[in-house]
Amino acid sequence: MxxxxxxxxxxxxxxxxxxxxxxxxxxxxxxxxxxxxxxxxxxxxxxxxxxxxxxxxxxxxxxxxxxxxxxxxxxxxxxxxxxxxxxxxxxxxxxxxxxxxxxxISYTKETRTLYVKINNSAYQDVYDESGSVTLARAMVRAFRNSVDFRKAKKGDSVVLIYEQKRRLGKLFGDININAALANIREKEYSVFLYKDSYYNAQGKELENFFLTKPVQYTRISDRFTRARYHPILKRYRAHLGIDYAAPTGTPVKSAGEGIISFVGNKGGYGKVVQVKHISGYMTLYAHLSRFAKIKRGQKVKQGQVIAYVGSTGMSTGPHLHFGLYLNNKAINPETIVKIPKSSLSGKSKEEFLKIAKTYENRLQNINEDFINPPKEQNIENFMEF
CATH class of the missing domain: 3.10.450.350 (Nuclear Transport Factor 2; Chain: A,)
Structure with missing residues (x-):
């Protein structure tokens, strides 16, 4: 209401x-x-x-x-x-x-399908057909560990089933490719999104990016939550990361290999370090007491000490606020802090296979006669009423 x-x-x-x-x-x-x-x-x-x-x-x-x-x-x-x-x-x-x-944020969700025949490159052809750089980037990420598009030849094809948001008449936020099929040199490659990771049709994870826990902690004091209405406070709240309670001075380690992109103060987060990783991922470490000997632009290894736990900024006690972002969108770190390339099993695999089967049928029914949605148009950033 x-x-x-x-x-x-x-x-x-x-x-x-x-x-x-x-x-x-x-x-x-x-x-x-x-x-x-x-x-x-x-x-x-x-x-x-x-x-x-x-x-x-x-x-x-x-x-x-x-x-x-x-x-x-x-x-x-x-x-x-x-x-x-x-x-x-x-x-x-x-x-x-x-x-x-x-x-x-008030927005509408749109589920769309795009069929592209490759003439130049998969990235360029998806952009030319859709008018969306975000969609072209999302396609690259979806197929990153299963298809080498450099080997594609003219006449190969890509089918994308994706979800996008529209706010104030314009595309907003990231695009999720829920399922995709690439026909490259007479061979088919399909990928399916399930709980923020991509899997093949058999339920084997295709992502090669994973994180380790960034700190030795005593407990998780707060978990990741998206926008939710607080019935007592009568307003919307969110917590876009995980809080690891730990004593002041506990070493904070980079959760993955990457490049330091920010070292300094960041409003309510106090002292902050940000690390850029592959595939559009970025991690944030906040409320730090002090920094290790690091600087912006420096390469760091997974597990390398970058700072120390503190309570700077708006904090009620010593802890590490750990945030994970994909293309500047906050996502739940617990979906990526895990062992690499795991396979689904049990009820998760059953659920995935049902979802994948539905998408597989849709993907196979799309061909060159399919009519694509209208191409996105750029809109001026200043509108008169």
């Missing part, structure tokens, strides 16, 4: 708004910086509780956000996504004062 009310409120306010501008969040910018830049009271941030201050640090560099202005060019509302499901909503109330809330 609240989600409907928020959407209705935005729609009503739009009648008094003359323009909506879409911008990209600058690298290193914090919510406090944004409020200061637009002469909005900093108390909107300082009055947040510890969890919400931490959550505000989840704004990703490059994320698209919207600023809604009235006919005089005065700011009325701001929508800043912090995940695929949750956003910061800043708006003027009936007293003409700015208010900050965390609200669910």
């Amino acid at each position: 609240k989600k409907i009310f928020i959407s209705l409120f935005i729609s009503i306010k739009l009648f008094a708004i003359s323009s909506v501008e879409e911008l990209s969040w600058e690298n290193g910018k914090t919510l406090l910086d944004f409020l200061q830049d637009h002469s909005i009271s900093l108390n909107l941030y300082y009055n947040l509780d510890a969890e919400d201050k931490e959550l505000s640090a989840e704004i990703s560099s490059g994320v698209k956000y919207q600023m809604l202005k009235d006919e005089q060019g005065e700011l009325e509302q701001v929508l800043i996504p912090i995940s695929d499901d949750l956003q910061i909503h800043i708006y003027k109330n009936i007293d003409n004062k700015f208010v900050l809330n965390f609200t669910p």
Whole structure:
């Protein structure tokens, strides 16, 4: 009900708004910086509780956000996504004062199918046919460990069944390829998405990226949760990572091989290290007491000490907040912290095989006579009403 009310409120306010501008969040910018830049009271941030201050640090560099202005060019509302499901909503109330809330993102889901005959390269042909770089990248990730597209010849084909989101009329967030089939040199390769990992038709995992636990901990004090409505607090909350409780000074190790992409302070997360890995993955280590001898751009090995547990930022006690992101989208670290290339068994395998069989039938029925969905069009980032 609240989600409907928020959407209705935005729609009503739009009648008094003359323009909506879409911008990209600058690298290193914090919510406090944004409020200061637009002469909005900093108390909107300082009055947040510890969890919400931490959550505000989840704004990703490059994320698209919207600023809604009235006919005089005065700011009325701001929508800043912090995940695929949750956003910061800043708006003027009936007293003409700015208010900050965390609200669910209103979007529509679309399940689509694309058939592509290879003429140049699989990546380029998928982009040319769909108009979506995100889809082309998702295809590469799905087939990364099963198909070498460099061996493809003209006339080979790819079929993708995928799910995408649309927000404010534009594509939003990442694209999930649920199933795909590649015909390369008269040989078929199929992949299926199951619980954030790709498997072949027999239920064998195809991912070669895996993580180890980054710290020796006493307990898990908080687990990963997406946007959810808190019935007591009567507002939306999320926790986009795992909290490992451990004594101050406990060594924090890189969960995987990669390159240090950030070392420094990050709002409610306090002292933070970020590591970029292969295939679009990134890990975040927060609330650190101090850093090891590392610097941005440095290569690190899996298990290498990069920092030490602390309680900096908005923290109630010493612990490591460990976040995992795929193409800037927060995902549950527990799906990747495991042994590599495992095979499904038991009830999980039974469930997977049913899903795979359904998709397999759909994939096999798609051929060159299939009519693809309309190509995505670029939309200007400034719209007049």
